[in-house]
Structure formats: structure tokens, C-alpha cells
Amino acid sequence: MAISKTQAIFQQKCPRCHEGHLFEHPTYSFGYQKMHTNCPVCGLRYEIEPGFFWGGMYFSYALNVAQSVILGFATYFIFGNPTAWVYLTIIIGGIFVFMPLNFRLGRVFMLHLFGSIDYDPKYSKGKILKPAANQ
Template sequence: MKPIDSSTLALLDLRCPRCHQGQLFSYPAYKLTKYAVMPERCPVCSVAYEPEPGFYWGAMFVSYAFSVAWFAIGGVAAYYLFNNPSVWVYMLLVTVLVLLTAPATLRYSRAIMLYLFGGIKYDPSYQRLEPDSSQRNRANAPAAL
């Protein structure tokens, strides 16, 4: 697979920040019991997706910003679509909107955190270094006495 050249497009496609090829998440977002599962390392370039323990705690702040945006969008939409309805309509619409977008909010919060603060830069020339067969055979051979 050819890497995505743009870091923004790779982020939107939830790809690895170093190689722009590997998927950040193991399962699709519609698998509600596993939508947050991330592999430990990129399957293409082997970069660690969690640079340090507890790294994704910072993604809570990004997620909070997404939730505030959904509240504002839901409130404005309710006001104009339903002609300033009762408070319970606002509450119901915003709650449903936030719950429906929760998997995407979590995924993009983690991706933004990794891209902005993970210290991983895109390297278009990066290729996974596979040992050639002669090196592999030497590594598996018993040591000489």
C-alpha cells in the first residue's frame, strides 16, 4: 500500500504517524465492544503507539473539546430546526448526538494526541528493515565452540 503523503489526510484516515500506512486501531468503529483497541505497535513500521505509560490521558482534553463542539452544534441545530423547543428537546438531541459520536470522538482524540504530542514524525523514506536470508540463517545457527 502506498503511504498517504499528507499528515492531515493520514490523521483523518487514522493511520500511523511515521509511515502513514498502518492502522491506528485494530477493529472498526462500529464494533462497540472493541472500538478503542489499539495495537501496541504499528504493523508496518513497528513504531510504538503509546510513547509512554498513560500517554492517552491527555486525549481526555481533546475529547472534551469535541464534546463541547457537539453540544454547541446540537444546541444551535435544535434552536433553528425546531424553533426554540423545550429544554428536554435540547437535552435529548445533544445526548443522542454525543453518544452516537463517542467512538469517533475517542479515536480522533487519541490520533490527534499521538500526532501532535507523540514525538513521531512522518518519514517518507522509512522502510521496515527486514534482515536478509543470510543474516537470518546466521542468527539461527548455533554458536561455534
């Protein structure tokens, strides 16, 4: 059974087969940024062109801003407008905690939304046709 595009994004799966993992290591590990060059299931080359994932930084930045705003409002409502140091500590701490996840989701959003790669069920496990490495 195939998963939806939204599930593939949040589970960090290949945009073509929705089965292969994009990253080699778990999110909160020392190798969190290491991506597979090609999908381990369907062979899709993830980096469509040199520098493709630079655009993922914009997604990461947007996630950081949204999380910082949410943490700021949460701090205000939980602690009743504390000093600036409390805001800074909580927001900067949140940025460091979410950094690996934001990095990954930035790349995943970039690949799924701007990679021009559609889901194709013929590339799922058991039906692999081993395509050319570049698409």
C-alpha cells in the same frame, strides 16, 4: 503516494509511515477502543510513555463540547426554540452517537500533535527497515 498529516489523522493512521492503522477494529464496533501496540507496517510503538493517551481525553472533551454546541444551535434553528427536553435528548443522543469517534480522534490527535513523531517515507510498505520497537 504518501498521504498528508491531516489525512493520516482523519484516517487514523500511524504518524511515522502514514500507512499502518492505529486501531484493530472499525470505529462503530464493540472493540472500537482496542489499539495496536505497535504499527503493523513500520513497528512504531504507539504508547510513547505510560499514560500518554490520558491527554487524549482533553481532545475528546473539546470535540464533545463543539458537537454539543453545534447540535444545540441546529436544534434551535430547525425546531424553533423547543423545550429543554428536546435540547437534552438531541445533545445527549449526539454525545452517545459520536462517543467512539471522539475517543479515537482524541488519541489520534494526541499521538500526531504531541508525540514528536515525524513522517518518514523510508518506513512505507516495501521499504521497511524494521526499527526498534520503541521508536
